[in-house]
Amino acid sequence: MSFTSEHPPVYVTVDVVVLTVRAGSLQALLVRRGEEPHQGRLALPGGFVRPAEDLESAASRELWEETGLDLGPAHLEQLGSYGRPDRDPRARTVSVAYLAILPTSAEPTPGTDAAEALWLPTEQVTPGRLAFDHEAILSDGIERTRAKLEYSPLATAFCGDEFTIADLRQVYEIIWGRELDASNFHRKVSGTNGFIVPTERTRSQGRGRPAQLFTRGAAVQLHPAILR
Amino acid sequence: MSFTSEHPPVYVTVDVVVLTVRAGSLQALLVRRGEEPHQGRLALPGGFVRPAEDLESAASRELWEETGLDLGPAHLEQLGSYGRPDRDPRARTVSVAYLAILPTSAEPTPGTDAAEALWLPTEQVTPGRLAFDHEAILSDGIERTRAKLEYSPLATAFCGDEFTIADLRQVYEIIWGRELDASNFHRKVSGTNGFIVPTERTRSQGRGRPAQLFTRGAAVQLHPAILR
DNA sequence: CAAATAGTGTCTTTCAGACAATATTGT
DNA sequence: ACAATATTGTCTGAAAGACACTATTTG
Numbered sequence: 001m002s003f004t005s006e007h008p009p010v011y012v013t014v015d016v017v018v019l020t021v022r023a024g025s026l027q028a029l030l031v032r033r034g035e036e037p038h039q040g041r042l043a044l045p046g047g048f049v050r051p052a053e054d055l056e057s058a059a060s061r062e063l064w065e066e067t068g069l070d071l072g073p074a075h076l077e078q079l080g081s082y083g084r085p086d087r088d089p090r091a092r093t094v095s096v097a098y099l100a101i102l103p104t105s106a107e108p109t110p111g112t113d114a115a116e117a118l119w120l121p122t123e124q125v126t127p128g129r130l131a132f133d134h135e136a137i138l139s140d141g142i143e144r145t146r147a148k149l150e151y152s153p154l155a156t157a158f159c160g161d162e163f164t165i166a167d168l169r170q171v172y173e174i175i176w177g178r179e180l181d182a183s184n185f186h187r188k189v190s191g192t193n194g195f196i197v198p199t200e201r202t203r204s205q206g207r208g209r210p211a212q213l214f215t216r217g218a219a220v221q222l223h224p225a226i227l228r
Numbered sequence: 229m230s231f232t233s234e235h236p237p238v239y240v241t242v243d244v245v246v247l248t249v250r251a252g253s254l255q256a257l258l259v260r261r262g263e264e265p266h267q268g269r270l271a272l273p274g275g276f277v278r279p280a281e282d283l284e285s286a287a288s289r290e291l292w293e294e295t296g297l298d299l300g301p302a303h304l305e306q307l308g309s310y311g312r313p314d315r316d317p318r319a320r321t322v323s324v325a326y327l328a329i330l331p332t333s334a335e336p337t338p339g340t341d342a343a344e345a346l347w348l349p350t351e352q353v354t355p356g357r358l359a360f361d362h363e364a365i366l367s368d369g370i371e372r373t374r375a376k377l378e379y380s381p382l383a384t385a386f387c388g389d390e391f392t393i394a395d396l397r398q399v400y401e402i403i404w405g406r407e408l409d410a411s412n413f414h415r416k417v418s419g420t421n422g423f424i425v426p427t428e429r430t431r432s433q434g435r436g437r438p439a440q441l442f443t444r445g446a447a448v449q450l451h452p453a454i455l456r
Numbered sequence: 457c458a459a460a461t462a463g464t465g466t467c468t469t470t471c472a473g474a475c476a477a478t479a480t481t482g483t
Numbered sequence: 484a485c486a487a488t489a490t491t492g493t494c495t496g497a498a499a500g501a502c503a504c505t506a507t508t509t510g
Contacts (some may be wrong), residue, residue, distance in 0.1 A: 003319055006278040009237030012311070012322050048235040053321060055311040081309045081324045083240070083283040092279060094240050094322065096309045166462080182498060186463060191498090208461025209507035224498065235502025394489075412473060414490065419471090437480035452471065 004121065014059040015046030015134065016070070017079060017141030018100045021158045021171050028138055029108060030130070031066050032116035034193040037089055038131030042120065046095065059098040065215035067117040068109035071077075075101040079141055083150040087133050095132075099141045146175055151225040153195050156216040164203055164211035165189055168196070176228055188226055194219030218228040231430070238311075239321040243362065245307060245369030246328045249399050257336060257364055258358070259294050260344035265317055266359030270348065272366065273280040274323065287326040294339035295345040303329040303385040305370055315361050323360075327369045329385035332378030360446045374403055379453040381423050384444040392431055392439035393417055396424070404456055413452040417456055422447030 018029035030042040038039070045066040049058040054184035055077070060071050076098055083094035122142060125135060147152045155171045169185045189195055196214040203208040248348035258270040267295045273294040279285040284306070290297050304326055336345035350370060353363060369446035383399045384391070397413045417423055423440040432438040 003239065007239060008279055010240040010277065011235060012238040012240065049238065049311070049322075051236055052313045054313065055309065055322070078308055080306055081283065083277070083324065085280045085282065094277075094283070094324070096311065096322070128472090165461090181500065181502085183463070183465090183502080188499080190463095204508070205461065207459070207509040209463075211462055227499080296462040301496075391490090409475085410474065410488090410489070411475080411492090416472080418490095420499095432481070434486065435486070438502055455472080 003094045004176040008092075010076075010134075011088075011091050012049045013046055013093055013095045013164060014049055014055060014062055014098060015044040015082075015099045016059050016063050016100055017044060017138055017146060018063065018067075018102060019122075019141065020104055020106060020119065021174050022104045022119065023121075024125065024174065026142070026175055027121050028125065028141075029063075029067060029069070029102075030118060030120050031110075032118075033131055033138075034054070041131040042125075042129060042134075043131040044097075045117070045136045049096075055096050056098070059096075059100075062095050063100065066110075069102065069106055071100055073155065074103075079137070079144060079180060082133055084133065095137070097137045097141070099144055101145070101154065103158060103160045105160060129174075142175075146228070149175060149226065150228055153216065153219055153222060153224050162199060162201065162203075162213040162215055164213060165196070166205075166211055168214075172226070188224075192219070192222050192224060192226070193217075195222055232456045233447075236320075239316075241274055241321055242277055242283060242290055242312075242326060243272040243323050243365060244287050244291050244326045244328055245366055245420070246273060246291065246295075246330060247350075247369065247373060248330045248334060248347065249261045249387075249402050250332045250347065251349075252402065253351065254299055254370070254403055255347040255349050256369075257291075257295060257297070257330075258346060258348050258355065259338075265329060269356060269359040270353075270362075271359040272325075272362045274359055276337055277324075283324050284326070287328075287389050291328065293449075294338075297330065299328055299330075303327075303330075303382065307365070307372060310361055310365060312361065323365070325365045325369070327372055329373070329382065331386060334387060362441055364369075372396045374456070377403060377454065378456055380451050381444065381447055381450060384424070390427060390429065390431075390441040390443055392441060393424075394433075396442075400454070413454075416452075420447070420450050420454070421445075422448055 018025050031045050033039055033041050033043050045063050047062040049055060056070040064070055079097040079099045081096045082096055085092060110117045125138060149172055155168055158171045159167050160226040165186050169180055173179055197217045199213045199215060201213045203213055241322050248255050256365055259273050261267055261269055261271050275290040277283060283404050292298055307327045309324045313320060331381045351387045352416045353366060377400055383396055387395050396417060397408055400406055413445040422445040425445045427443060429441045430438040431441055
């Protein structure tokens with residue numbers, strides 16, 4: 001390959017699908033666009049990759065700049081790249097999309113590049129509501145999340161540092177959109193090596209027996225998996 | 229986001245990890261580079277994305293131009309993007325990598341951009357033998373393939389249109405690097421709905437009972453999975 | 457005590473793995 | 484007949500799903 005005028009350069013951006021579980025629904029972090037095209041529409045946080053910057057660093061930086069949210073040790077993985085020639089009317093752009101998971105407590109604050117930053121329940125993302133091809137990117141992020149709950153400990157990334165098995169079950173129920181048997185879920189989760197680590201502490205939900213608190217285990221893959 | 233000189237453009241390429249099973253090993257399709265940098269080293273087939281071209285089309289086109297292999301209906305999926313700022317000494321490049329699977333019969337012929345095109349057993353890909361970061365990309369492609377054999381019918385993409393259960397088992401054994409019990413494999417594969425479809429025909433391996441021939445089924449996910 | 461939530465036990469079915477047994481071919 | 488490969492059957496253990504039951508708290 002050669003770098004000649006035969007090969008015009010391309011604008012490369014990163015966009016981040018940030019998901020959390022709150023108020024009983026799966027919610028996505030979105031910003032309101034302050035510029036054309038799609039001014040006033042909602043979009044995924046994201047922006048241009050800088051010359052000497054890694055893709056993952058760019059995703060983390062743009063998220064912080066636009067929403068004030070610091071990923072820190074939170075889950076961040078590459079989702080895929082989106083490069084349909086007509087995806088941006090201004091120029092040829094390729095967007096490298098990332099998927100991030102945050103616990104319920106994270107609160108965005110609008111940044112410099114965006115007029116507004118908010119959590120929106122994913123079921124309220126209707127066709128045409130998001131700018132560019134961000135609806136497809138978000139869908140892919142949600143589908144990836146659904147699949148990874150089965151064989152990875154990703155669900156713990158939606159919880160705080162300490163969580164109950166009921167907290168974890170609610171994450172699965174909301175993301176998979178169906179109820180799970182509490183007793184079978186308890187047995188499976190506590191029997192999967194390295195998934196969760198018991199602490200000495202408990203948490204009371206008001207009435208009812210207090211639940212034991214757990215922290216994330218070291219496992220990267222779940223054996224056996226928590227099948228959908 | 230805005231298109232100003234603050235956002236220098238980037239060169240976007242596609243690289244393709246093409247895998248096949250032949251001569252008892254998992255082999256990758258590689259081309260010998262005719263130009264600097266890394267002249268004479270082996271590399272993944274790939275090249276620049278054209279202005280009005282989809283990423284997937286670019287992958288398919290570059291593969292054909294450099295190796296003469298036509299993917300046609302063969303398996304092709306996006307693997308991920310690689311954009312470390314120092315991955316190409318000439319300029320900032322981001323490569324969108326694809327994973328393709330071909331049956332044993334495919335034979336490459338060197339194309340215009342490459343001096344040579346060949347199948348190389350993946351165990352012969354030693355550190356430093358490939359150009360750029362292609363070794364990491366290849367590793368990711370192999371790991372993706374290993375994982376997808378479990379829950380998708382990807383293994384059939386390594387076989388011809390008609391194949392025996394022993395053919396399919398050999399694909400699993402070679403890619404996973406361990407032997408599988410032939411009788412249990414037979415029961416699982418033929419019991420997984422939509423994985424393989426029996427034909428009326430059989431094939432004889434010389435001595436021994438002839439094996440029934442099958443074609444690919446319509447399933448996209450395997451239920452139950454063929455666990456590693 | 458009643459209600460509510462957490463957690464355990466039991467039973468049935470499905471499936472994986474080990475391995476025996478049968479089927480069908482070439483030599 | 485014998486060797487080789489394909490295919491089916493049998494047994495055991497792990498794990499899933501349904502659901503009864505026990506445990507521990509608040510009102």
